[in-house]
Amino acid sequence: MDNYHDRRIRKSKIALKNALISLLKQKNLQQITVTEIVQVADVNRGTFYKHYQYKEELVEEMVDSIIVDLIDSYRAPYKKGENLSVDNLNVSAIKIFDHVENHSEFYAIIAKSNALIGLQSRICKQLTDLMSEVVEQSREIKGIELNLLASYQAYAIWGLIIEWINQDFKYSATYMSNQLLTILQFTRYS
Structure with a gap:
């Protein structure tokens, strides 16, 4: 063609x-x-x-492409093969909020309406899978189930995204990435 x-x-x-x-x-x-x-x-x-x-095929293709972009955005800091941690992660490496900002209308529909029921769960499941990849690479933390830690982190990020959406994207993607990094550092040392 x-x-x-x-x-x-x-x-x-x-x-x-x-x-x-x-x-x-x-x-x-x-x-x-x-x-x-x-x-x-x-x-x-x-x-x-x-x-x-069917229209559902259009929806599925749209959602699939956004999920692929979400995965790519999350994995962006890890592409260089470095073992990133909260200590050596920087704001510019966090791309997940750039992804959400690029697809802000889509995410606003998911968060603010019942137009695409079940999609929040699918996105959270994908975030949990992504978090599991990172958690499994880290050392085991005594007394914490890694799958529960991955789930906790995924839903925490989703919570930040939902709050950002509810505030009509009041902050920039860079600001949100900075907030996430600050929260990660705070929870690590508190």
Whole structure:
């Protein structure tokens, strides 16, 4: 397939995803029709059905790509192969809040509505899995189950994200990363 067609496909899919996000701000997924999605996206129904059989497939593709970006954002500081700890982690290495800021409309829908029921649990599960990777690399802490520690850390980060969303992204991603690092250092030494 040539570059022109690839670009058209990407453009159509982006328009459909943006339309869906726009509609999800107003109502639940079950109330949204394919007709509404294509009207807001300004594409024809054939374009929708060329890429997706159902609106749920569009949602799944959108969520999957955001989850992949979440994973990449979380793992960014670890890509250099360094063994990072709270002591040698810096604010610029923390990318998870940049990810949330880049997908702020999506996260606001998840946090503030029932439009995509169950997605908070899926994101928390993914965060817990990511935390487990890091926790397993650290030394065992006597008396603490590593899976419980990973879960605690995941839900703590999710709590920060939810509070940031509830405050309409009042702070910058850098500020939120700094807050997370400060909290991690505080809890480590207190």
